[in-house]
Amino acid sequence: MRVAVDSGRVPRIFRLTRVTQLRISQLMNLCHLAPDIQEEILFLPLLMSGRDPVHEHMLRDVACVMDWMEQRRRWGSLPRP
Secondary structure (H helix, E strand, O other): OOOOHHHOHHHHHHHHHOOOHHHHHHHHHHHHOOHHHHHHHHOOOOOOOOOOOOOHHHHHHHHOOOOHHHHHHHHHHOOOO
């Protein structure tokens, strides 16, 4: 189901899920990542304990750039295991 932002349903969704509009925006910005970066993130090894080595906050500086070559450069410079 597609929901138009101005339909009035979106604020209700935020209330029901208890997810803020800011958080949704942060997560939606990850859609701007180059496809190969998205794929690499999807296939990171599953952790059984501890914190994930890559999280959304780290990716903000990568996803805010629309140039995929620059994204790849920034992605390559992030610390990973």
